[in-house]
Amino acid sequence: MKINDEKRIVAQMIRLYCSKHEGNEQLCTACEQLLTYAHARLERCKFGDAKPTCRRCPIHCYRPDMRLRMQAVMRYAGPRMLLHHPISALQHLWNELNSPSHQTAPARKPKPSDSAP
Numbered sequence: 001m002k003i004n005d006e007k008r009i010v011a012q013m014i015r016l017y018c019s020k021h022e023g024n025e026q027l028c029t030a031c032e033q034l035l036t037y038a039h040a041r042l043e044r045c046k047f048g049d050a051k052p053t054c055r056r057c058p059i060h061c062y063r064p065d066m067r068l069r070m071q072a073v074m075r076y077a078g079p080r081m082l083l084h085h086p087i088s089a090l091q092h093l094w095n096e097l098n099s100p101s102h103q104t105a106p107a108r109k110p111k112p113s114d115s116a117p
């Protein structure tokens, strides 16, 4: 998924969380910080446009405190994204289902027969 799409989605999620969950009309300072932080992390993501969604990413690049806040946002906004931003939600879900997992997969030992013609 493109970094710009990710940025848009993360912004939508944080705004959703801040307005519906926290009841703020405008993005509060804490959420503003989180959003700025998340965007900065995305820009520095070494996977670039080939990045897996952050939940699947093997590199947990968030600071622990930011990570906790982002988890709260995702937990709240995740299911609600389908209602408010269905396209983004589906895009994200689709990407998550289809992106190759970078987690350490159980190492499959190559059998001699694999490389044989």
Ligand SMILES: [Zn+2]
Pocket (backbone or CB within 6 Å): 017, 018, 019, 022, 024, 027, 028, 029, 030, 031, 032
């Ligand atoms: Zn907020």
